[in-house]
Structures are given as C-alpha cells and as structure tokens.
Amino acid sequence: MNEKEINNNDKILDVKNLSVRFETEDGIVRAVNGIDLELGYKRTLGLVGETGAGKTTTALALLRLVQIPPGVVECDKLEIGGRDIRELSTEHMEQIRGKDISMIFQDPMTALNPVFTVGDQIAESLELHEHLSHEQALERAGDMLEMVGIPRARGKEYPHQFSGGMKQRVVIAIALACNPKLLIADEPTTALDVTIQAQVLELMNDLKTKYDTSMIMITHDLGIVAEVCDEVAVMYAGRIIEQGTLEDVFKETMHPYTEGLFNSLPNIKNRTARLKPIMGLMPDPTDLPAGCAFAPRCNYATEECTKKVPELKAVSATHKCACSAYEREGFHIERRAKK
C-alpha cells in the first residue's frame, strides 16, 4: 500500500458487527457476538478479558483464520488499511497475512516448527512476501534476530536449543520480518517469567515505535495493558462491554465487570486488603443468558438487566460502556464513589 492510500484512511482496522459462532453437534457456541473495533495508525489496543471471553477468536477472525465449518463468521465491515478483506480469495489472504497483518501466538513452545532452524523459519515469510532469494532472506533473518537481541549465528540452531524467552523473541522476529502494519499479539508473554516478560514487552514497545506498527495486544493482565496500550476494550462473553482510552478505562471505570477485574487483583500498595472476587463463572457460550451476560454475576444487576442486552453506548468522545444500570438515576459503581 502506498502513502496516498494510507492518507485516505486514518484507520488501520475498521470492523463492524463481527460475530463468530461454531455450529457443533453439542449446540451453537457463540464465541463473538457483534463487536465493533477501530484502530488508528501507530496505536495499540488492549483486548482484555478472561478465558472464554472471545479474545482469541476475534483475533483469528480478523486474520480470517477461523476454521469454516464449524465456524460461521459474519460481519458488516472488515477493513484493514482501508481495504475490505471479507471477500478476498484464499491466495490473496495468504499474501496479506504475515505481510500487512501478522500475529504473535501465545505459546512460543508450540508456535515454532521443531524440524526447521529458526533462521529458516524467519526467512520463510521473507521469501514468500518480499520475494528474496534464500540467501538474501537468511541474511535479513540474521538482522531480525539481532534486532530482537539474539546473536545472528544462532539462526542455524533449532527451536529446542532456545529457552522460552528466546523462542518468543524468535516468534516476534517472524511476525515483524515483513514489517506488518498491524500486529496482533495473543498473550505474548503469558508463558514467560516476569523479568523475561519485562524484556519482551520493552522490545515490543521499541519495535512498535521504530516500525510505526499498530498493535492489538490480547491479554488478561491489566498490568500489561497499563504498560503498553493506548486504548482498551474489555470483552465479556463475546461482547465488548467497555471501551476507551487507557485513562478512561483505568481511571473512569464504568462497567461493573471491569470493576470486578480490578478488585480481583491483589493490591500491591495495600497487601492486607481482602480480595473481592467476582462471584460465579463465565456463562456457557452455548447457552448465554438472556439480557446482559454479566447480570448473573453482577452485584448491581436488577431484573431489568436480565431482560435486554445492553448496548455499547458512548459516555464521552472516547469512552463507551454497555450497562443498563446507568439508565437508573444517579447510578455509579463503588470504584467511582471512592474518588
């Protein structure tokens, strides 16, 4: 894509009403239920939620990697860099994946192919997308390794010869090899120790700035969000329930579920404070409750909440929240009362 096209459109990602369901023998699994996502150039969005919230399925749908069948993907708009990718052919998608948009998978232990050297694995996407010769690609792969802090010579080694943190660096090098415009990182540091996690996050922050990459960071860790993201979308049962800038969501928290997530975390400044967990469990995606999916676990829920699905409504220019409780006069969550 050239500069002119980018100027015509100020969004790298524009998704409207994305739904993904899996039609299985045991019923229909409603993984993603109508979400809108927009992301500006050079911005980083944190997609937050617990296991089963639909974060990874959303990411796979953006790359058109959801397996069909059993998956059924529907959306009104799916544009990457201003180009609608919904109807692109498989071959065309393959040209886009790894080049315009690429993904870092959660588990570096299984994301790499054990029978190829890491150099070859980085070179592969360069050969495919940039049409380099094998030698040129290996040379560039060496550059990429150095960039992620691994000596060039180690490109000749196999994944099992690397530690977890090093493998994740290799996975990052592969994802960034073709200088993608949008990088989707699915829990990139979950499998790593904290000091290594800090190294990897720092590296990703540096590379993001250096290459002007936009990023979607999928994570369950609000601490990581606070460190690397500009914007946050909190997911619950396949819907975005709160969305806004980092300040909006962390300081002006609106949704009871977001509040619950913060309350569940041990407070590093007040170590004796008792944790306030969210009672109960995430609903079964084959049998979502009517109305607000969070209502059965919500301390503020009234009968109204179980009747209709709350819309994601704007509360300020940047901040949106999906909670019917705000229709009640003077409603606020406890977290806000303290301030």
Next chain:
Amino acid sequence: MSDTILDVRHLKKYFKTGKGMLHAVDDISFTIDRGKTLGLVGESGCGKSTTGRAILRLIEPTSGEVFFEGKDIVKLSGGEMRKKRKDMQIIFQDPFSSLDPKKTVSQAISEPIRIAKILKNKRDIEDRVMELMDTVGLAERLVNTYPHELDGGRRQRIGIARALAMEPKLIICDEPVSALDVSIQAQILNLMDDLQEKLNLTYIFITHDLAVVNHFADEIAVMYLGSIVEKAPSEELFTNPIHPYTRALLSAIPIPDLDHKRERISLKGEITSPVNLPDECRFANRCYECQDKICRAGIPPLVEVSPNHFVACFLHK
C-alpha cells in the same frame, strides 16, 4: 513464644545429568511458625518446586535436615513417612492434569481418606466428603461429576479438598492459582485465607506471581538458582528490597495503576544453567551491580541485615 512448625536446614537436592551435577536446591535453610505463610518466589528453574517436593520427601533430598514439629523427617522410614504425610499435604499447580479423569468428585476426595484409613465406615466417608465439599465451596450436586465437566476453579477446589481430607497441619501450595483466571484466582485465594484461619494451617506458598505472594504470605523468600537470595516479612521485602535480583524482580511486575510510576531495572540475559555451578554469586552474570573481584570470589552467605531481613549479597550487608 514462637511455635516453629517446620525447620529446614541446609537442604540440598542435586540431580546427576549427562553434563554434570544439577544443583536444583543448593543449601536452603528457613523456618516457619505455625499458622503462618511463607512465600517461596522465583522464576522457572530456580528450584522452588523442587524445594517443596524435597521437604515432603516426594523426591529424596540429597542432604540436609527437615524438622517437622521437632522431628527430623528425612530420617524417617518409608512407613513412618507415609504416616507423617497426613500432616503435610500438597496442592498442585495444574488442576487439569493433577486429577484422575476417571474419578468423580466424590471418589477423588474420598481416595485419600480410604488409603490412609482415616475413616472406614462407608457412610462416615460419604459424610466426610460432603463436609469437605462444603468447606471448599463445591455444591453438593457436583458430587458425581467428573473433572472434565468442571472449570479450573472448581477443579482446584477438589485438589484443596483432597489435601484437607488428611487434616494436615502444613500444606505446600505449588502455584495453586497460576492456571486460573483473575476472578477465579481471587475466589481460591480467599478460600485458602479462610481455611488457614479456621484450621490454623501453615502454608508454603510457591509462586512466580509477586503480587499474589505479597497479598498472601507473611514472609517471603526469593530464590535464584537453587538458593535463597533474600528473605524478609512481606511488607519489608516490598518496601525495602535489598538484593539486586529482588529489586529487579519487583520492578518487573506490571502494575495495573496508571499513577504508579517507578524505575524499571531491566536484567540482561536469562537464568543460567544450574549445572556445575562455579563458586561465585549465582546472580553475578546478570547482576547490574556486579563487581567481579568481590562477587566472583565465593558464594555470598545469607546474612541478617536488619531484624528478620536476610540478604545474600557481598555488596549489601
């Protein structure tokens, strides 16, 4: 005045490997008072789980003494040790692989009761299972369900019920909440808190999650490559960390608070191999304060720098 339940002295566990001796646990000593929680923190490969297992003799220590209520359990025979284990239980990290998929909740919880012959009458066992399920917050209707039907939080509750079935005094918790989502993690931590108070349990809480351990433990020991590098009451460790490794570790925790600004200390490299360790500070290779002449001259001993605050560093004593 203090009632020491566990006193570990010079515990070592070495493994023979093709490349040489692997020092998994290298001369660790600590004590815990009854009803308290000791947090054992460190990164993968630092020997924290091996320490837990060696204390229970699930793997035999290479050398050292473990005094449980004044008695050295390393010297006990197999039969005596089996009896002793009623008092010392363990909760494992992964509630997905630590339960037998072919046993129902009731079978899983009653198994230790049967094996240890705590109760013999079938009715008594059933009653005890129900009581335990109630204690750990498992609904009665789940009694005949299988692990695959349950989520991680409920599975971990089964693991806790199994440990409690023996009416233990000490429970070693090996990353009990690491596999769980935050909202569920908080539920389990609160449960463990309540049980400690109710049953006067002593915990060794093994984890890599510093925010959790800060909340949960009375005292924290930070491990690096098989040794304790710093040990202090939790409050003290978090407000006044001294060892360069502890400081780096604390600075690396991502904190979900936009107003919490702090200086990050980035460590270079990764944990080195614990095989054939040279006689120098274990952390020297990654240390940002390392002075070769001092730090590579020997292994720094764990020294009390202020009351109850122990540090193993040549540069800070």
